[in-house]
Amino acid sequence: MLYGAELWTLNREKLSKLEKVQNxxxxxxxxxxxxxxxxxxxxxxxxxxxxAEIDKRKLLFLRRLICASEDCVHRRVFMIRLNRWRWNPNKxxxxxxxxxxxxxxxxxxEYMDNFLQSGNFPSKSEWKKTVIENINHTEIEFWKIxxxxxxxxxxxxxxxxxxxxxxxxxxxxxxxxxxxxxxxIVKILCGSFYVxxxxxxxxxxxxxxxxxxxxxINPVKHAMLHCCETQLARTKLWxxxxxxxxxxxxxNINSLDENNxxxxxxGNMQFMQGHDNNQVQNFYIIVAxxxxxxxxxxxxxxxxxxxxxxx
Numbered sequence: 001m002l003y004g005a006e007l008w009t010l011n012r013e014k015l016s017k018l019e020k021v022q023n024x025x026x027x028x029x030x031x032x033x034x035x036x037x038x039x040x041x042x043x044x045x046x047x048x049x050x051x052a053e054i055d056k057r058k059l060l061f062l063r064r065l066i067c068a069s070e071d072c073v074h075r076r077v078f079m080i081r082l083n084r085w086r087w088n089p090n091k092x093x094x095x096x097x098x099x100x101x102x103x104x105x106x107x108x109x110e111y112m113d114n115f116l117q118s119g120n121f122p123s124k125s126e127w128k129k130t131v132i133e134n135i136n137h138t139e140i141e142f143w144k145i146x147x148x149x150x151x152x153x154x155x156x157x158x159x160x161x162x163x164x165x166x167x168x169x170x171x172x173x174x175x176x177x178x179x180x181x182x183x184x185i186v187k188i189l190c191g192s193f194y195v196x197x198x199x200x201x202x203x204x205x206x207x208x209x210x211x212x213x214x215x216x217i218n219p220v221k222h223a224m225l226h227c228c229e230t231q232l233a234r235t236k237l238w239x240x241x242x243x244x245x246x247x248x249x250x251x252n253i254n255s256l257d258e259n260n261x262x263x264x265x266x267g268n269m270q271f272m273q274g275h276d277n278n279q280v281q282n283f284y285i286i287v288a289x290x291x292x293x294x295x296x297x298x299x300x301x302x303x304x305x306x307x308x309x310x311x
Contacts, residue, residue, distance in 0.1 A: 005054045006061035009098050018050040031183050032192040033199070039146035040156055040190045043163040048139050055102045059131045062099055066121050086116075106134040139163065151202030152191025155220065158259075159189060159268045167267055167284065178285070181292040187303045188220055188295060189266060194302040195219045211299060221262055223298045230294045237290035244286065249279055265291065 001021070010018075023038025030041050042049070048056075068075040078096075085092040085100065103109045108130070115121045122130065143163045147153050160166065172182040187193050191200050196207065206215050209222065211229035216222035223230050242250055256264060256271060264271050265287050272280045295301055 002050070002053060002057065006057045007095065008054065009094055010054070015051050015054075022050050030186050030190070032187060032190055036190050036192040037147065037150050037153060039143055040150075040153055040160075043143055043147060043156075043160050044166040044169060044186065044189070046164040046166075048135065048163075049142070052135050052139050055106070056131060056135055058099060058102055059106075059108070059135075060128060063121060063124065063127050066115060067124075106131070106138055108134060150191070152200055154191075154202055155262065155266060156189045156191065158263045159266045161268070167269070168288070171284065171288065175285070178288055181288040184292045184295050184303055185266065185288060188291070192303070196300050197302070207300070209300065219298075219301055220295075221258070223294055223301060224262065224265070224291070225258055227298065229298060233290060233294045233297065237286070240286050240290075241283070245279060245283065249275055249283075 001018075019038070023041070026032075026038055026041035026045065026047070027034065027036055030044065032041060065075055065078045070076070081092070081094075081096045085096045089097070089100075100109070100112075103112050111122060111127075111130075121127070140162055147160075148157055166186075168182045168185050172179050191202060193200050200219070204217050206217055207219060207222075208215055209227060209229075212227050214222075214226065216226070224234070241253060252271065252275070253261070253264070260271060267284070269280065272283075295303060
């Protein structure tokens with residue numbers, strides 16, 4: 001989709017259309033409902049926005065232009081246009097001003113300024129590393145702003161701390177039999193489900209549970225920790241944890257308050273530090289099965305699972 005993007009000059013409207021296409025693809029890939037945050041999907045997959053990917057390609061292409069032989073036509077054309085921009089920055093449009101904007105956006109202009117003054121430019125590996133680090137820093141901040149905007153991503157924001165391939169998706173890749181279980185967890189994290197037939201919005205609305213008669217605000221927390229409809233599944237989960245893991249591990253899990261416990265079972269490994277990696281992996285394999293069972297048997301949460309969505 002981005003072939004030749006190094007030479008594109010896109011306005012906001014065209015870039016927005018590309019971003020929308022990416023969001024649609026990501027939602028389809030993860031089996032999420034239409035309208036689910038594209039930023040949330042990108043965060044689970046560890047992807048940048050289309051705009052950031054295009055910027056990276058342009059910045060890497062910039063070094064190829066600068067470091068090409070002085071006899072190369074494309075370098076000579078670039079240097080002529082660059083010098084014209086330096087003398088008339090407000091009258092020049094197209095490729096060079098776009099590159100200048102990108103360099104300034106990611107705090108990389110000093111490298112171009114140094115090249116114009118001394119003719120020196122970083123090596124290929126150094127430049128690539130710098131470009132990726134600076135773009136990644138900007139993308140993380142942008143991703144945080146976008147995901148914190150949606151109320152239905154409350155659990156997501158507590159669990160997913162930075163955009164990188166999520167542990168649940170890694171489990172699905174390594175264990176194909178976990179695909180359906182992971183699909184349910186991904187939908188819950190992204191707020192892509194219905195509560196009593198109404199699309200979940202994250203608003204602090206009080207619901208009445210027809211199964212246990214209690215009132216709740218957070219349907220997922222109610223199902224995972226309180227509802228009598230899921231009591232048997234919860235009991236089996238804790239029995240498996242108690243039987244399978246060392247006492248220290250079980251004590252650590254039991255010592256967590258409700259909020260920290262919810263974060264932990266949905267993938268925040270902050271409270272898993274210091275434990276054996278195999279124990280942690282086995283814990284999440286057991287938890288994935290239990291989460292899928294609990295969410296599936298509830299009468300008030302509907303995730304509309306498509307078993308073919310995660311490959």
